[in-house]
Amino acid sequence: MKIQRTKNAGRNIVFGTVLKVYNIVIPFLMRTLMIYQMGMEYAGLNNLFSSLFQVLNLAELGIGAALTFSMYEPIAKDESEKISALLNLYRKCFQIIGGIIFALGLLCMPFLKYLVNGNVPDNLNLQHLYFLYLLNTVLSYWLFSYKKSLIYAFQRNDINSKISLVTYSIQYFLQALVILKLHNYYLYVISSIAAQILLNxxxxxxxxxxxxxKPVGKVESVVVVDIKKKVQGLVTNKIGGVIFRSADSIIISAFLGLVVLAQYQNYYYILSAVISIFTIIFEACVAGIGNSIITERKEKNYEDFCTLTFLTGILIGICCACFICLYQPFIQLWVGDENLLSISLIISFVIYFYVYEVDQLISTYKDAAGIWYQDRYRPLLSAILNLTLNIITIRFLxxxxxxxxxxISYIVLSMPWLLFNVFHELFFGMSVRRYILLLLKNIFATLLACxxxxxxCSKININGLQGLVIRLILTVGISGMIMIAVLFKSREFPPAYKLVRKLIKLRK
Known part of the structure; x- marks a missing residue:
């Protein structure tokens, strides 16, 4: 079966972007409904269980990605028997993974009370609610989930995006009715389970x-060995990523309570929405970068790396300035003055966003070059450092x-180690000093812009939606001009400008 790579890539980007934007806007509206109709504690519970089951999903260990990757070659060669055998292996693995998650989930149930500081809403049983979330997660593995590997392997992610748009719409419609009419959190979760079953x-x-x-046949031993090696490289990346994403919410709930968790997540939700937009950009670049690594000289790829860092740095800087100027008026307009955090915490969120995006930018080149095995220890050790510092510092900070x-985990351990791996494996002999100076110039420009x-913006006395829009326009204009003015003399500016003009011409 011939694969139309360019056409498929276009469809994947379009529908992937539509789904991403949809999954930013609609959950935001749902969270707003829940806060106003049911209370901040319910939003906190939703964040807690979502984070907890991200941890339990570690049992998947990257097996899905490794198996899907292993289908590329037999699909290209139209080897139906090998595809069926891999599909069969995928089915068996997901049945086992679902069982492991179910067993681990049941073992965790007695410890739930230690993950919530303070009271749970009176009409809820924490264990019953937890079991519903567990069932939702397990069903995602047991109900034909293995078949979706063919969608990804044939590069038709757009099919999954279209189906998800339909099922998520049904889910959100039912959940909105539950929140507005019934105020029953159990039915809210059951609606999610029904949508998961429908999706699969x-x-x-x-x-x-x-x-x-059909899922029949047995995979050759040499292929199994190759899959195992891929899993070894992916597993620590997966574990480290989940700990970074989930540990914060669980620890906040355990030490500070559901209300503080919900307030924190209000801010983080906005941050993660912007992060997801950058993720679309980085994911769209991976295939092109991978092709360039194979076909172009190392020097050319290094120059492209610096150019992408320069352009991304400008976008990150503008976003940081927007966070500084718009966070408080937006939260005030959304959930009220009583849920505002201090400006010093806003600055902390902005620093977090900056280091996270730089780390993700460098990781894009790591993924494009397939440097997973060489990078296998970094994500795990960085996550362990983060978790340890979390437990120690939350008590008094x-x-x-x-x-x-x-x-600290990103700056002290993750980013330096990641840079070393990328330069050692991909850009050996290229100037690390030049790249670090580029990052420092971007940081300086971002600081001035913020x-x-x-x-x-602090001089503007207009509140409400009108004030928010005025601040947005001013912030984007001021920060953009300052970033470009400071970085205009950089050697990366001409190729970056040339690239932007090329992209604009392609859109016309």
Whole structure:
């Protein structure tokens, strides 16, 4: 079966972007409904269980990604028997993984009370609620989930995006009715379970019709060995990523309570929405970078690396300035003055965002070059450092301890180690000093942009939506001009300008 790579890539980007934006806007509205109709504690519970089951999903260990990757070659060669054998292995693995998650989830149940500081809403049983979330997670593995590997392997992610748009719409509609009319959190979670079942069933039917491969046969031992090696490289990346994403919420709930967790997550939700937009950009670049690594000289790839860092640095700087100037008026307009955090915490969020995006930028080149095995220890050890600092500092620094534990983990361990791996494996002999100086110049420009934007926006006395829009326009304009003015003399500016003009011409 011939794969139309360019056409598929275009469809994947379009529908992936639509789904990403949809999954930013609609959950934001749902969270707003929950806060106003049911209370901040319910939003905190939702964050807690979501984070907890991200940890339990570690049992997957990257097996899905490794198996899907292993299908690329037999699909290219149209080897139906090998595809069916890999599909069969995928099915067995996911049945086992679902069982392991279910068993681990039940073992965790007695310890739930230690993860919530303070009281749970009177009409809820924490264990019953937890079991519903556990069932939702397990069903995602047991109900034909393995068939979706064919969608990804044939580069038709757009099919999954379309199905997800339909099922998520049904889920959000039912959940909105539950919040507005019934105020029943159990039914809210059951609606999510129903949507998960529907998603898997529709996906299975579409796959059966589009790709009629049956899960039969046995995978050759040499292929199994290759899959195991890929899993070894991916597993620590997966574990480290989950700990970074989930540990903060669990620890805040355990030490500071559900209300503080919900307030923290209000801010983090906005941050993660912007992060997800950058993720789309980075994911869209991976394939092109990978092709360039194979076909172009090392020097050319290094120059592209610096150019991408320069352009991304400008976008990150503008976003940082927007966070500084817009966070408080937006939260005030959204959930009220009583849920505002201090400006010093806002600065902490901005620093967190900056170091996270730089780390993700460098990781894009790591992923494009397939440097997973060489990088296998970094994510895990960085996450362990973050978790240890979290537990130590939250007792006397509160939310500051949570944010700065993550920042320190990135700056002290994760980013230097990642840079070393990328330069050693991909850019050996290229100037690390030049790249670090580029990062420092971007940081300096971002600092100036944030300070100038904040000083000007602080003079605006207009509140509400009108004030928010005025601040947004001013901040984007001021920070953008300052970033470009400071970085104009950089050697990366001409190729960056040339690239932007090329992209604009392609869109016309």
């Amino acid at each position: 069933l529709i996906s299975a039917m579409v796959v059966d019709k589009t790709y009629p491969y 509160g939310l500051y301890g949570v944010l700065y534990s993550t920042i 300070v100038a934007s904040y000083l000007i």
